[in-house]
Amino acid sequence: MYFLGALLIAAAVPALAADLPAPDAFLEQMTGRWKVTGTYNGHPAKHNFKAEWSIQNNYLRFRDVSEEENAKELEEFEVIAYIGYDAAKARYVCAWLDNSGTIDPEAIVAVTPRVGDTLPFVFKTPKGNLHSTFAYDAKTAKWNWTMEMEKDGALQPIAKLHLNKGRN
Numbered sequence: 001m002y003f004l005g006a007l008l009i010a011a012a013v014p015a016l017a018a019d020l021p022a023p024d025a026f027l028e029q030m031t032g033r034w035k036v037t038g039t040y041n042g043h044p045a046k047h048n049f050k051a052e053w054s055i056q057n058n059y060l061r062f063r064d065v066s067e068e069e070n071a072k073e074l075e076e077f078e079v080i081a082y083i084g085y086d087a088a089k090a091r092y093v094c095a096w097l098d099n100s101g102t103i104d105p106e107a108i109v110a111v112t113p114r115v116g117d118t119l120p121f122v123f124k125t126p127k128g129n130l131h132s133t134f135a136y137d138a139k140t141a142k143w144n145w146t147m148e149m150e151k152d153g154a155l156q157p158i159a160k161l162h163l164n165k166g167r168n
Contacts, residue, residue: 023053024085026114027060027092029136030143030163036064038145038161040077047077049163059084083119086111094121094132102126122150131155141165 023031036047051062059082066077079098086093091113102108102125110121110132117136122129129150136143143163148155 023057024060026117026136027083027085029141030060030062030134032165034143034163035166036145036161036163038159039157040066040159040161045077045159045161047161054082090114092119092121094119096121096123096132100125130158 030051031053032051034049034051036045036049038045046067047064048067049062049064051060053059054061061080061082064077064079064081077099079096081094081096083092083094085091091111093111094109096108096110104124104126106124107126107130108123110123112119112121117138118133119135120131120133122131124130127149131146131148131150133146133148134143135145142165145159145161145163146157147159147161148157150156
């Protein structure tokens with residue numbers, strides 16, 4: 001009986017996999033492991049970044065963790081995010097969870113159209129609008145990632161990061 005059930009499940013798996021949507025071609029360029037360098041809060045930053053498809057190829061899930069630790073010996077920065085493409089509205093949707101402790105829905109979900117080779121997300125946090133922009137450079141096959149906080153109509157830099165393919 002158990003053997004028959006296992007056979008039925010095994011036979012169904014290839015059929016289910018064939019029905020998966022094709023990953024978004026633009027986001028596909030972010031998959032893999034990346035070494036992240038640059039500045040975060042005015043200090044040199046080194047992060048480990050990994051992106052892979054999740055939830056039946058509907059979302060690109062990435063995890064970014066700093067190599068630096070804070071006074072409590074915890075990662076200075078850690079984020080897990082899901083980015084998906086809403087084809088009906090021609091926009092990208094991002095759900096962002098990080099170690100800031102913010103759980104307000106407007107602060108953790110943002111939508112944006114693709115602008116050239118950039119995804120300029122704006123999160124409405126209790127401290128102000130956080131601009132988190134991913135920009136792909138097709139010539140070098142690398143990503144740049146900036147974070148800026150909007151205060152009094154001006155953008156103040158938080159992070160300027162560069163993603164380079166590599167093991168981490």
